[in-house]
Amino acid sequence: MTYKPLAREAIARRVALDVPDGAFVNLGIGLPTQVANYVPADREVIYHSENGILGMGPAPAKGQEDPDLINAGKQPVTLMPGASIFHHTDAFAMIRGGHIDLALLGAMQVGATGDLANWATGDEKFPPAVGGAMDLAAGAAGVWVLMEHTTKEGEPKILERCTYPLTAERVVDRIYTNLAVIDVTDEGLLVREMVPGLDFEELQKKTGARLRLANDWRQIPA
Amino acid sequence: MLNKIVPSLAAAVADIQDGSTILVGGFGNAGIPVELIDALIDQGAKDLTVVTNNAGSGRTDVAKLLATGRVRKIVCSYPRSAGSVVFEELFAAGKIELELVPQGTLSERMRAAGAGIGGFFTPTAAGTRLAEGKETRRIEGREYVLEKPLKGDVALIKAETADRWGNLTFRLAARNFAPTMAMAAALTVVQARKLVDLGGIDPEQVVTPGVFVDRVVEVSNPAPAGQA
Numbered sequence: 001m002t003y004k005p006l007a008r009e010a011i012a013r014r015v016a017l018d019v020p021d022g023a024f025v026n027l028g029i030g031l032p033t034q035v036a037n038y039v040p041a042d043r044e045v046i047y048h049s050e051n052g053i054l055g056m057g058p059a060p061a062k063g064q065e066d067p068d069l070i071n072a073g074k075q076p077v078t079l080m081p082g083a084s085i086f087h088h089t090d091a092f093a094m095i096r097g098g099h100i101d102l103a104l105l106g107a108m109q110v111g112a113t114g115d116l117a118n119w120a121t122g123d124e125k126f127p128p129a130v131g132g133a134m135d136l137a138a139g140a141a142g143v144w145v146l147m148e149h150t151t152k153e154g155e156p157k158i159l160e161r162c163t164y165p166l167t168a169e170r171v172v173d174r175i176y177t178n179l180a181v182i183d184v185t186d187e188g189l190l191v192r193e194m195v196p197g198l199d200f201e202e203l204q205k206k207t208g209a210r211l212r213l214a215n216d217w218r219q220i221p222a
Numbered sequence: 223m224l225n226k227i228v229p230s231l232a233a234a235v236a237d238i239q240d241g242s243t244i245l246v247g248g249f250g251n252a253g254i255p256v257e258l259i260d261a262l263i264d265q266g267a268k269d270l271t272v273v274t275n276n277a278g279s280g281r282t283d284v285a286k287l288l289a290t291g292r293v294r295k296i297v298c299s300y301p302r303s304a305g306s307v308v309f310e311e312l313f314a315a316g317k318i319e320l321e322l323v324p325q326g327t328l329s330e331r332m333r334a335a336g337a338g339i340g341g342f343f344t345p346t347a348a349g350t351r352l353a354e355g356k357e358t359r360r361i362e363g364r365e366y367v368l369e370k371p372l373k374g375d376v377a378l379i380k381a382e383t384a385d386r387w388g389n390l391t392f393r394l395a396a397r398n399f400a401p402t403m404a405m406a407a408a409l410t411v412v413q414a415r416k417l418v419d420l421g422g423i424d425p426e427q428v429v430t431p432g433v434f435v436d437r438v439v440e441v442s443n444p445a446p447a448g449q450a
Binding site for chain 1: 402446
């Protein structure tokens with residue numbers, strides 16, 4: 001069988017299907033930011049930015065950027081009707097206090113028990129930077145990871161234990177990759193969905209931790 | 223009569239001492255008190271510890287202060303961002319010390335300082351290398367890390383409006399760290415785009431009450447931060 005890994009936009013589109021109506025969601029920098037583009041129009045999702053915004057809207061039209069209105073990735077954004085502005089300490093009380101329903105984050109590695117590594121490779125050549133990654137991972141009520149299933153070199157990014165420095169222990173609830181949707185459960189990693197044409201043994205070969213296939217697994221919808 | 227308005231930027235920062243810890247408001251290029259930083263550079267205080275979320279970008283404001291060589295240590299969450307060239311050069315050369323703090327912990331440590339709290343247990347960073355050497359405690363089955371308050375000798379803050387009592391409002395997401403830093407420093411110095419008479423800010427709209435503010439100087443056309 002042949003299979004086609006999802007394009008990055010298609011991972012974002014798949015995640016967007018699962019974002020519930022009425023959820024307060026923090027989107028990490030990079031691929032997670034794209035999820036907002038694909039949330040079905042009949043769902044009202046309230047986006048949080050850790051620099052003090054709830055009800056963040058899309059990027060402004062060219063020429064309408066306001067340097068005082070940026071997201072956590074320092075990109076210009078807009079406000080939706082109903083938005084609110086608050087200071088950093090409140091922004092992180094929302095996160096740490098479990099008031100943010102979902103954090104959608106990128107990752108370098110995820111461990112089989114839900115450990116997350118997404119802030120450092122341990123390379124001492126570069127100054128370390130963590131931003132809000134540890135607060136979001138430890139604090140958000142739900143943590144979903146979006147990432148490629150393997151590195152560019154084909155090394156697995158889902159491992160029994162992360163080798164990179166951890167962002168937080170036992171926090172990831174669900175992993176969306178370009179090959180599969182995987183839940184982190186008390187009994188280990190449970191594959192819910194795979195791309196069409198991919199068989200379970202092949203997925204297991206590309207994964208550094210033991211997987212189980214859900215009885216009701218299905219193909220990732222095109 | 224209580225009047226916190228000072229006549230000039232130089233007067234606002236005149237007595238900042240060598241060795242001070244300076245809290246600098248701003249996130250990315252929003253809310254950076256560019257003119258107060260320039261005034262601090264002109265004033266000449268050295269051996270400083272600077273607490274700010276990002277380590278500056280481009281060659282102006284925070285980056286310009288770092289480039290003077292007068293900053294011994296920087297405390298921040300995300301020093302490596304687009305254009306943080308000055309910091310990266312100093313760091314690579316071993317000329318600046320970095321204390322990396324998760325963003326929410328950074329803010330909450332300053333809140334603790336401002337609120338008279340002697341420390342707090344947070345789940346952030348538990349089980350990571352940023353918790354190494356710190357006291358931890360299991361509370362209701364979860365691991366927490368003890369974090370200490372982070373107090374400033376001085377806070378440099380950018381506001382939108384201010385009155386002579388030091389009541390402040392901010393503009394959009396330029397608010398970010400400013401209200402917390404204003405609480406957390408022994409001397410809080412504010413540059414405001416607009417000064418108004420007492421009563422000119424609706425009491426319900428005051429974001430930082432004047433009790434947290436010591437000096438206000440008007441800067442009606444603030445320069446953008448993070449310029450080349």
